[in-house]
Amino acid sequence: METRIGVCNLCEAICGLRLGIEETTDGPRVTSIRGNPDDPLSRGHLCPKGVALADVYDDPDRLRRPVRRVPSPDGDPARDRWEEIGWDEALDTVAEALASTINVHGRDAVAVYLGNPNVHSLGSMTHGTALVKALGTRNRYSATSVDQLPHQLLAHLMFGHQLMLPVPDIDRTSYFLVFGANPVASHGSLMTVPDFPRRLRDLRARGGRMVVVDPRRTETAKVADEHVFVRPGTDAHVLLAMLHVLFEDELVTTPAYADGAEAVRLAVAPFTPERAEAASGVAADTIRRLTHELAAADGGVAYGRVGISTHPHGSVCVWALTLLNVLTGNLDREGGAMFTSPAIDLVGTGLIGRGHVDRWRSRVRGLIEVGGELPVAALREEIETPGKGQVRALLTVAGNPVLSTPDGAALDRALPGLDFRAAVDLYVNETTRHADVILPPTTLLERDHYDLVFHTLAVRNTARFTPAALPKDPDARHDWEIYRDLALRTLARLDRKPSLKRRLTLQARMRLSPRAVIAGLLRRGRSGVTLKRLLAEPSGVDLGPLRPDRLPGALQTRDQRLHLAPDLVLADVRRLDEAAVPDADELLLVGRRHQRDCNSWLHNSPRLVKGRARHQLLMHPDDLAARGLDDGARVRVASRVGEVETEVSATDTVMPGVVSLPHGFGHGRPGSRMTRAAGVAGVSINDLTDAERLDVSGNAAFSGTPVTVVAAT
Ligand SMILES: Nc1nc2c(c(=O)[nH]1)N[C@H]1C(S)=C(S)[C@@H](COP(=O)(O)OP(=O)(O)OC[C@H]3O[C@@H](n4cnc5c(=O)[nH]c(N)nc54)[C@H](O)[C@@H]3O)O[C@H]1N2
Ligand SMILES: Nc1nc2c(c(=O)[nH]1)N[C@H]1C(S)=C(S)[C@@H](COP(=O)(O)OP(=O)(O)OC[C@H]3O[C@@H](n4cnc5c(=O)[nH]c(N)nc54)[C@H](O)[C@@H]3O)O[C@H]1N2
Ligand code: SF4
Numbered sequence: 001m002e003t004r005i006g007v008c009n010l011c012e013a014i015c016g017l018r019l020g021i022e023e024t025t026d027g028p029r030v031t032s033i034r035g036n037p038d039d040p041l042s043r044g045h046l047c048p049k050g051v052a053l054a055d056v057y058d059d060p061d062r063l064r065r066p067v068r069r070v071p072s073p074d075g076d077p078a079r080d081r082w083e084e085i086g087w088d089e090a091l092d093t094v095a096e097a098l099a100s101t102i103n104v105h106g107r108d109a110v111a112v113y114l115g116n117p118n119v120h121s122l123g124s125m126t127h128g129t130a131l132v133k134a135l136g137t138r139n140r141y142s143a144t145s146v147d148q149l150p151h152q153l154l155a156h157l158m159f160g161h162q163l164m165l166p167v168p169d170i171d172r173t174s175y176f177l178v179f180g181a182n183p184v185a186s187h188g189s190l191m192t193v194p195d196f197p198r199r200l201r202d203l204r205a206r207g208g209r210m211v212v213v214d215p216r217r218t219e220t221a222k223v224a225d226e227h228v229f230v231r232p233g234t235d236a237h238v239l240l241a242m243l244h245v246l247f248e249d250e251l252v253t254t255p256a257y258a259d260g261a262e263a264v265r266l267a268v269a270p271f272t273p274e275r276a277e278a279a280s281g282v283a284a285d286t287i288r289r290l291t292h293e294l295a296a297a298d299g300g301v302a303y304g305r306v307g308i309s310t311h312p313h314g315s316v317c318v319w320a321l322t323l324l325n326v327l328t329g330n331l332d333r334e335g336g337a338m339f340t341s342p343a344i345d346l347v348g349t350g351l352i353g354r355g356h357v358d359r360w361r362s363r364v365r366g367l368i369e370v371g372g373e374l375p376v377a378a379l380r381e382e383i384e385t386p387g388k389g390q391v392r393a394l395l396t397v398a399g400n401p402v403l404s405t406p407d408g409a410a411l412d413r414a415l416p417g418l419d420f421r422a423a424v425d426l427y428v429n430e431t432t433r434h435a436d437v438i439l440p441p442t443t444l445l446e447r448d449h450y451d452l453v454f455h456t457l458a459v460r461n462t463a464r465f466t467p468a469a470l471p472k473d474p475d476a477r478h479d480w481e482i483y484r485d486l487a488l489r490t491l492a493r494l495d496r497k498p499s500l501k502r503r504l505t506l507q508a509r510m511r512l513s514p515r516a517v518i519a520g521l522l523r524r525g526r527s528g529v530t531l532k533r534l535l536a537e538p539s540g541v542d543l544g545p546l547r548p549d550r551l552p553g554a555l556q557t558r559d560q561r562l563h564l565a566p567d568l569v570l571a572d573v574r575r576l577d578e579a580a581v582p583d584a585d586e587l588l589l590v591g592r593r594h595q596r597d598c599n600s601w602l603h604n605s606p607r608l609v610k611g612r613a614r615h616q617l618l619m620h621p622d623d624l625a626a627r628g629l630d631d632g633a634r635v636r637v638a639s640r641v642g643e644v645e646t647e648v649s650a651t652d653t654v655m656p657g658v659v660s661l662p663h664g665f666g667h668g669r670p671g672s673r674m675t676r677a678a679g680v681a682g683v684s685i686n687d688l689t690d691a692e693r694l695d696v697s698g699n700a701a702f703s704g705t706p707v708t709v710v711a712a713t
């Protein structure tokens, strides 16, 4: 058996691996996966998903050749067949359909949806964005608008770049205040932090504290020093009240390079802790105490994730949270919220644009674009509403919006109405089952990897290049090759072709392999790290802890100032001030993640789905009793947009008035060819969430969706 260095790309923790590889008559096989103790960032960490990484490669359900859907003669989509076709035929079919849609209806008639695994694939980062740009559509959607859009919007508005995201300096902090994140299960997000539990133990050993604010006593809350329940969707009140306390108690320090502190003071003045208590259930005294604790900490940091960004006031939450760090002097300071110095600097070098807001709006609802994207909550209506600019063809890349976006069931119903659908995906999932053609790329084990995004968000500066562990099948294609061929073949068929110069530039760019791109980017960087060095040190190179005092020099705003009070957010603060306090009698739905889930996929890895069922609706015993329901009963959960039937599980880990369903389930839909996943029980939470509930950024507001729960009859 041979040991090779590998990497896991299933979540943001980017763990280094040691792969045991055996030669068999069918070629090399991965027979063991362990953490790599020599990796300077992950230090040997591994979770159950990492162990199952090879299941994707071995999975009989995984597509290995392009397929075309052959509709059933009786018109029942559940009986459609999939037929394997050659790469040329598949690529030409997709290119022809995209080009003719553009030729007849214009560029915006083609919509693109990019799912989460794109940020975890080097080829998508280097070549996928070029394909999307080449298509030139304004109907560009991604998982960003069901996830971290408020974080990117505020980074753009305050620091001048959408990826200038401060990261908690977890290894040195003495006070870690967590809103709406569950890193013990998720392994961290917008905070690449492999082995969170060990880093937390170290924090404790230093005498530090962690406080978690969450409507559920999560795996993270259970190991915290303190857990505070908050009514879902009301964190903006709590966070604004904390800012209110900072000003009232004269705890504010404003950096010399920041503008707008007075506007902030005025904006938060109406938000007293008492008012926040009434809205959120968090005691006013607790709000005051937590504020003082953060302000007094010798290096403290407030951190928030999915629970406060997929939120009715997600942008206000992220803004207020960022301000808590800034105004307590904890931004850009050891132990606080810090900026990384990666070997390939996406921000400083302008490799990724600084972002923009409201350059165009969605056709039907007039929702603003952010960073070149429209909210995916608008995709269904853009498909179904006739008129100029109507979406007629859809390309999904590594995504499953039927399960992952609000009111996914309505999108599911809309997809058959398109003229054409194509997907780049490893599976026939609940979305790609509608595709006319699916183009499957190689899996991670067969391709080179460098984490362009997650080194930028990591709690320590490191760099690592991982060559493909297994050779690719000669008949398989890497994702970057698919993007290259699709882009070039589509452009060649357009009536109005871009200029020859543009096509040649694109051609030259698309022909460079991701490895060559990384070599070039490293040469351009100032870290002194070269591809040659990374190949010689495959476990990764340690570039040290995060560096303080990067500001104001690192600011990307045009005036090199930190903007504390962006208008877009202040306007939403005023709306919150005028809004009625939500009805405390409603049941409010929140999502959850389990350590062995990975959004909507990996449910056909037997070792990941075994064990106790984890799809149930969690509900407080008092709420069950009030409805005469028993633990384990089948219940009907209904929201404004839809209803589902599932089992309920009694637990006091959820706050009274709150119910929780995991996201990424709901594989029972006919036609999905993830055959083993189809047997996994559980419904889709997004059959209940509402595409009309949005943050000002356009991000879906999943948290706190009002629902009713009754016994299923
Ligand atoms: N209610 C609710 N909804 C949510 C969330 C929530 O918390 N609550 N979370 C949201 C979040 S944070 C996210 S990120 C989204 C995720 O939502 P999506 O990004 O839409 O979906 P995923 O479930 O990540 O699906 C990924 C697909 O990519 C495929 N895939 C995996 N690797 C590759 C690859 O290398 N190449 C290609 N081409 N395909 C690949 C998989 O087979 C799978 O079909 O869901 C969001 N939806
Ligand atoms: N095992 C596993 N790991 C994953 C994923 C996965 O599906 N499974 N997905 C990956 C992805 S794409 C992402 S983006 C990250 C997400 O990483 P995290 O954000 O750390 O993960 P979540 O479990 O979504 O945590 C959100 C928390 O917010 C809470 N919450 C819900 N509503 C509210 C609210 O209104 N206020 C407050 N304060 N809290 C609220 C929920 O109870 C939950 O505990 O995880 C990544 N890692
Ligand atoms: S925590 Fe698990 S899923 Fe995430 S990168 Fe590490 S091994 Fe992979």
Ligand SMILES: [Mo]
Residues within 6 Å of the ligand: 116, 143, 147
């Ligand atoms: Mo995500």
